[in-house]
Amino acid sequence: MPLTPRPVAVLFKAACPDCRARFELAAGALRLAIGASRRTTFYSFTCPECGTAVRKPAGERIVELLTGGGVRTLRLHSTV
Numbered sequence: 001m002p003l004t005p006r007p008v009a010v011l012f013k014a015a016c017p018d019c020r021a022r023f024e025l026a027a028g029a030l031r032l033a034i035g036a037s038r039r040t041t042f043y044s045f046t047c048p049e050c051g052t053a054v055r056k057p058a059g060e061r062i063v064e065l066l067t068g069g070g071v072r073t074l075r076l077h078s079t080v
């Protein structure tokens, strides 16, 4: 049997545009929303410093990183 890859605890670096704090977030603290276009594809988190809900656009690379890191993904459109 092939080795089963174990989930790795990944930390994502993020910064708050509101209070300018920099921090690292675990996958569980982030959410990714994939929309029909790049404009509607974004990730969001709550700043641990000031509590602001932050939403940032997610490019292809970020989407790959986040999904690969086990971040919950919400698909806003259905292609089926």
Ligand SMILES: [Zn+2]
Pocket: 016, 017, 018, 019, 020, 021, 047, 048, 049, 050, 051, 052
């Ligand atoms: Zn903040």
